[in-house]
Amino acid sequence: MGIGDTGRTEVLHTGARTWIKPDENLWATMASQQGHPQAAAAIVQLFKGHYLTGPADDDLQGAVGMCSLIKGITEEKDDGGGTYAKGSAGTVNGTKSLSIVATGPDGETSTLYVAAEGEPYLLRTEQTQGSEPGQLTFSGFKEPLTVQAPPSDLVIDVSVVTDQLTTA
Structure with a gap:
């Protein structure tokens, strides 16, 4: 998934879990947006090549929103005008x-x-x-697709990182 000029992220989603793997540009953009541009290089090195995941109610799971896009567009609903x-x-x-x-x-x-x-x-x-x-x-309609979880040694749970940062 490309996000304008800010970078790209790979998104993997199975029925119950989502993983994202942002590229270096996206990590740097996110650090700057959070007011920490000086931390970008360290963040890139820390997470480089790794996927992030989190609990089902985590904001990270919102990345899968695009996976439900077509259903949302085609459902009949009263959208208020x-x-x-x-x-x-x-x-x-x-x-x-x-x-x-x-x-x-x-x-x-x-x-x-x-x-x-x-x-x-x-x-x-x-x-x-x-x-x-x-x-x-969108592309690749009717092409077979198999999504597998990334190897566990390449996955970082966002909640673990957040807990460590708040107790540090």
Whole structure:
């Protein structure tokens, strides 16, 4: 998963657990955002090549939110006045698409790009406004996928690190 110019993170998710492995750029960005840019190099060395995980109710598990994105978009619900409008035809990674512009009750808009031929897969979603602009592009539909937990010697439990920091 790429996060703009701030870096990338590998996300692994099984039914019960999520692991993330941020790259060096993302670690440095997170350290700066938390007000500790001088700690970036030490953090990068400490966590380099390792996956982070945490308890099921940990914020880290929120990284899997994108795994539920399609379900959330397709569920019928009363969103308090949001609207959807047919957009224009185009292409996403060489696949013909049709855009759908979703406008929330707060006026923020998101654009969904759906395959215009064959099965109507969600190809991309993007938001250019608001507090969290970004873009997710989907691919590999119907390709077999096996997700396995990373080796235990490469996993760091966030709650253990947090406990150690608060007692230090």
